[in-house]
Amino acid sequence: MAIKAQKGTKDIFPDQIHKWHYVEKSFADICDRYGFKEARTPVFEATELFQRGVGDTTDIVQKEMYTFEDYGGRSITLKPEGTSPTARAFLEHNHYADAQPSKYYYNIPCFRYEKPQSGRLREFHQFGIETFGTDDMIADAEIIALGYDFLNEMGVGQIELRINSVGCPKCRPNHRDALRNFLEPRYDELCDTCKARYETNPMRILDCKSEICQDIVKDAPMMIDYLCDECTDAFVQLEKNLEAFKIEYKVDPTIVRGLDYYTKTAFEFVTTMIGAQGTVCGGGRYDYLMDEIGDRHVPGVGFGLGKERLIMLMEANEVEFPEPKPTEVFIAFVGEEAKFYSLNLLRKLRCAGFLAETDALARNIKGQFKYANRLNAKYTVVIGDSEIESGILTVKDMASSEQIRVKSEELIDLLKK
RNA sequence: GUGGGUAUCGUCAAGUGGCUAAGACACAGGGUUGUGGCUCCUGUAUACGUGGGUUCGACUCCCACUACCCACCCCA
Numbered sequence: 001m002a003i004k005a006q007k008g009t010k011d012i013f014p015d016q017i018h019k020w021h022y023v024e025k026s027f028a029d030i031c032d033r034y035g036f037k038e039a040r041t042p043v044f045e046a047t048e049l050f051q052r053g054v055g056d057t058t059d060i061v062q063k064e065m066y067t068f069e070d071y072g073g074r075s076i077t078l079k080p081e082g083t084s085p086t087a088r089a090f091l092e093h094n095h096y097a098d099a100q101p102s103k104y105y106y107n108i109p110c111f112r113y114e115k116p117q118s119g120r121l122r123e124f125h126q127f128g129i130e131t132f133g134t135d136d137m138i139a140d141a142e143i144i145a146l147g148y149d150f151l152n153e154m155g156v157g158q159i160e161l162r163i164n165s166v167g168c169p170k171c172r173p174n175h176r177d178a179l180r181n182f183l184e185p186r187y188d189e190l191c192d193t194c195k196a197r198y199e200t201n202p203m204r205i206l207d208c209k210s211e212i213c214q215d216i217v218k219d220a221p222m223m224i225d226y227l228c229d230e231c232t233d234a235f236v237q238l239e240k241n242l243e244a245f246k247i248e249y250k251v252d253p254t255i256v257r258g259l260d261y262y263t264k265t266a267f268e269f270v271t272t273m274i275g276a277q278g279t280v281c282g283g284g285r286y287d288y289l290m291d292e293i294g295d296r297h298v299p300g301v302g303f304g305l306g307k308e309r310l311i312m313l314m315e316a317n318e319v320e321f322p323e324p325k326p327t328e329v330f331i332a333f334v335g336e337e338a339k340f341y342s343l344n345l346l347r348k349l350r351c352a353g354f355l356a357e358t359d360a361l362a363r364n365i366k367g368q369f370k371y372a373n374r375l376n377a378k379y380t381v382v383i384g385d386s387e388i389e390s391g392i393l394t395v396k397d398m399a400s401s402e403q404i405r406v407k408s409e410e411l412i413d414l415l416k417k
Numbered sequence: 418g419u420g421g422g423u424a425u426c427g428u429c430a431a432g433u434g435g436c437u438a439a440g441a442c443a444c445a446g447g448g449u450u451g452u453g454g455c456u457c458c459u460g461u462a463u464a465c466g467u468g469g470g471u472u473c474g475a476c477u478c479c480c481a482c483u484a485c486c487c488a489c490c491c492c493a
Contacts, residue, residue, distance in 0.1 A: 059491050117487060126493050306493030334451055369453035
C-alpha cells in the first residue's frame with residue numbers, strides 16, 4: 001500500500017506554488033513599507049511555552065497540540081500559533097533593549113490536531129505581525145491597517161473588519177459576574193456546551209451558534225459595556241486612530257478570541273465566501289503574555305493571517321495571480337554531436353540570464369517541438385549538423401512561426417531584444 | 418469528539434443483479450523519415466476504496482472498516 005500525505009496536510013506543486021510566492025512576496029513587501037522586519041523562530045518549542053502563553057484552559061492546549069517527548073526527555077510541541085514563540089525569542093534575546101517598539105513579521109507553518117474541513121488543516125500556514133513594547137493604540141491601529149491594506153492589495157478588499165474590546169484582568173471579572181447573573185435564570189435552557197461555558201468562560205456563550213442560546217443572549221451584558229476607564233479610553237483611541245487611517249470597521253461585541261492572552265483590542269477580518277471557516281485574519285492585544293512566559297512586562301499586539309484561507313478567498317474573488325515565467329528559449333537538437341553542442345549553448349544561455357530548456361528525454365524532433373510547445377517556449381532553436389557546420393542558427397518564434405536566421409555568436413543579442 | 422455526503426483507468430465521467438465495464442481528456446505512435454499548436458488515424462491501462470455477507474451470479478443489494486469532502490465545536 002502506497003504511503004499518503006497525512007490527514008489535514010497538503011502537498012503544494014508548481015501548478016499552485018505561484019500563488020504562494022505571490023502572496024508571500026506581497027506580504028513581505030507591505031511589511032517592509034510598514035516597518036516590520038522578519039523574525040524566524042523554530043518549528044518546535046518547549047510545550048510549556050504554549051501552556052503558559054496560549055493558556056491551559058484553551059482548546060488549542062487541551063486537545064489540539066502536536067506534543068511529543070524527544071530522546072532527551074524534553075516535552076516538545078510543534079507550534080500551534082506564532083505569537084508566543086516570537087515573544088519568547090524577543091525576551092530571550094533581550095530585544096526590549098532595542099529602540100521600542102519592536103515590529104516583527106513572520107511566515108510560518110502551524111500545527112493543530114483538528115478534524116479537517118474547508119479552510120481548516122492540521123498543518124496550515126500563516127503570516128503574522130507583532131508589535132512589542134507599546135500599549136499605545138497607535139500600534140493596534142497600525143496592525144489593523146496593515147491587514148486591511150494587505151487584503152485590499154490582494155484583491156479581497158470587500159472583506160469585513162470587526163473590532164471589539166475583550167477588556168483586561170481588571171474589568172473582565174465585572175463583566176463575567178454580570179453575565180452569569182444575567183444567564184442564571186435561563187441556565188437550564190442553554191445548550192450543553194454553553195452550560196459548560198457558563199462555568200469556564202461565559203463570554204463564549206455570546207457567540208454560540210445555537211438559536212436558543214442566541215435568543216437568550218440577545219440582551220446580555222456585553223464586555224464592551226463593562227470596560228474599566230483605561231480600557232474604555234483605549235477603545236475610543238483605537239476608533240479615532242482607525243478613523244484617521246480611513247479604515248472602515250464595524251464594532252462587534254460578540255468577538256471573543258480563543259487564546260487566553262488577549263486583552264483590550266480584538267479584531268477579525270471575516271468572509272462568507274470560503275465556507276464556514278470565515279476568519280481570514282484575526283488578532284488583538286496581549287499585554288500580559290510576556291509576564292506569563294517571561295519575567296518582564298512588555299505589552300504587545302498582533303495578528304495571524306491564514307495563507308490557505310487567503311488564497312481560497314482570492315480564488316473565490318477570481319483574483320488573477322501572476323503567471324510563472326514561461327521558457328524563454330528551447331533548444332531542440334538532432335543527433336549526438338548536436339546534443340553536446342546544445343548542452344554547451346544551453347549553459348551559456350542560462351548563465352546569460354535566460355530561462356532556457358532542452359529535451360532531457362532526447363525525443364525526436366517532432367516530440368521536442370511538442371514539448372517546447374507544452375513549456376510555452378517563446379523561441380525554439382534547432383541544432384543539427386548543418387547549424388554546427390555553418391554557425392548559422394535558425395530561431396523560431398513559436399507564436400508567429402516566423403524563422404530568423406542568426407549567427408551563433410549573435411543569438412544572445414537577438415534574444416535580448 | 419459528534420453528525421452528513423462521496424468512493425469506477427493518471428484525471429473527469431457513464432453504467433446495469435448476469436456475456437469482453439462506455440466515453441472524454443491525458444499519454445504514446447503515425448499521417449508530415451529536421452519543426453509544435455489544429456485536424457485525422459492507431460495504440461496503451463491487473464479502474465469498480467478495503468473486508469465480509471446475501472445470491473446460481475454483484476461494480477450494481479446489505480453490514481463493517483478506511484480515505485476524502487462538508488458541517489458542529491474552535492480557530493488561521
